[in-house]
Amino acid sequence: MHRNFIIVLCAILLLGNFSCSRKPIDINPINNNPKDSTTTIVxxxxxxxxxWIYSQMKKYYLWEEAMPAEAKTDKYLEPIKYYKSLINDNQDWFSYMKSDKNDVLNFWLGTPVGYGFRYKTFKPDPLKDQIFLAISLVAQNSPAEKAGLYRADIIQKINGNxxxxxxxxxxLAQPNIDITWLNTSNEIKNANIAKTGYKVKPIYDFRVIETGKQKIGYLAFTQFLHEIDPELRAVFGYFKNQKIDDFILDLRFNPGGFTPNAEVVGSLIVKNLNPNEKMFGGHMNKNQTLEAQSKPDGNxxxxxxxxxxxxxxxxxxxxxxxxxxxxxxxxxxINCLKPHMEVILIGDNTMGKSVISTIITDETGQLPLVLMPAYSTLENSRGExxxxxKEGFIPNYVVQDDVLPYYPIGNLNETLLKKTLxxxxxxITADVIDANHYKVNFMDxxxxxxxxxxFVSN
Incomplete structure (x- = not known):
């Protein structure tokens, strides 16, 4: 519980002068000085x-009716803790807030400032505290790629620590770091990399894989972004011209993003496409629903x-x-395709984020904060x-991607692609690990x- 910084000034109890006479001393003297108590609330x-946080959440948050009354909230909390105190934990594990709006805006625009690698952690010795970082993805044209870091490298030390x-x-919060890593040739490498801005290329890999008489299209897609629809259409044009028999969409690294771009991706894949047919719908909170209904296309x-x-x-x-x-x-x-065709999932459970989030910043520019609360539910054409x-989608085929060193994305021996093929x-055959590879227990x-x-507040 946080203090309200209450200052209380209490009068000192004076016992008076003691007489030298033999008159008995009253051990419970009457205090004729009234106690003065002054309270100052800071x-x-x-x-x-x-x-500002409360007003914005009350206006836009999907579950605003579950928020505590404003008078019952603790305004002495730091802003991020205060924001978390408003969240509906039973249904919401993805709304978040950041203290620097530029971090969030740059990330979802596909122009983050960072090193440019993704990783999974494991302990080389389960009895010790030391952890290694298995590099699972390196963003193209990022500082990490320019420093010579590749998927499958293992970072062992940072700044010598x-x-x-x-x-x-x-x-990892430092603006630049010295990294020491082990590459796939068992060579120890060192480099200094600095956080800089770079542009995400979400079409990470695409190809047509021929197995026997079949042609299989493969697309590794890492983020839904605005202004990449033409590039995606060109990729699917290539698949269509190749007359592929099956299609693999690799979304293992994809946290989501620009919803209209997801509409395009789904529409490029769905069987018997009908632009006059509903793809998805949902509902907002009461305030936003009434506001939407007041607009010309509100219904x-x-x-x-x-x-x-x-x-x-x-x-x-x-x-x-x-x-x-x-x-x-x-x-x-995934959800929108399910009513129209068989969707077969391979790998691990998804996150379970069945809502559209909205980015909220202070229009006056006085506050650097950014909120990204759940804004609307998402349901496919069947209302599903x-x-x-929290379990998200459960795969049809649960496959642990826990064999190191990783093969490159798109390589036919890469664990998840190999199993999908x-x-x-x-x-389907039993997995066999050769002498150059090993299984690990990732920490998450x-x-x-x-x-x-x-989806995680700082």
Missing amino acids: PSKFLKENN TITENNILTL KDGRNWTNETFNLNTLNRVFVITSKSTASSSELV AIYAR QIINNT RLHHYDSLTP
Whole structure:
């Protein structure tokens, strides 16, 4: 419980002068001086920030009716803690707040400031505190790539320090770091890398894989961004011209992003595309619903599929590679395809973010804060959102991506792609690990970002 900084001034009890006579002393003397008590309440130094947070959440938050009454909230809390005190924990594990709005805006615009690698952690010795970082993805044209870091490298030290659970975030928070890593040739490498801005290329890899008489399209897609629709259409045009028989969408690294871009991706894949048909819908809180209904198109029921020339159209099924880092718009695409074709998931459970979030900043520019609360539910054309749970979507084929060193993304021996191809070809075999690879127990299931963590407050 936080103090209200109450200052109480109490009068000192005076016992008076003692007489030299033998008259007995009253051991319970009457105090004729009344007790003076003055209370001063010091206003919270976060009052402006927390007032703004409450007003914005009351207006936009999907579960605003579950928020505590403003008078019952603790305005003495630091802003991020105050924000968390308003969240509906039973249904919401993804709304978050950051103290620097530029971090969030840059991330979701695809222009983050960071080192540019994703990682998973494990302990080389389970009895010790030391942890290693297995690099699972290196962003193209990022500082990490320019420094010579690749997927499958193992970072062993940062700034000469042994990495532990207690210091990893502090080490990675530095504007530049010296990293020591082991590459796939068992060579120790060292480099200094600095956080700089770079542009995400979400179309990480695409190719047509020929197995026997089959042509299989493969796309590794890492984030839904604005202004990349033309590039995506070109990729699907290539798949369509190649007359692929099956399609693999790799979303294991994809945290979501720009919802209209997800509409395009889904519309390029769905069987029997009909732009006049509803793709998804949902509902907002009462305040936003009334405001929307007051607009000319306020009664429109959801969003339709988009008209796509290079829609694959005839595929009866799609295979999606997933992980616990598969979230939001990625899950939206999966959910919207399900009523129209067979969607087969391979990998790990998804995050379970079945809502649209909205980015809220202070329009006056006085506060650097940014809120990203749940804004609207998401349901497919059948009104379904079965992934609205902490378990997310549960894969049809649970496959642990726990063999190191990793193969490159798109390599036919890469664990999840290899298993997906076996499923497609009905040639599933027991996994065999060769002498150059080994299994590890990762400490969690996420592909962490080096600098930014979507859906987690700082």
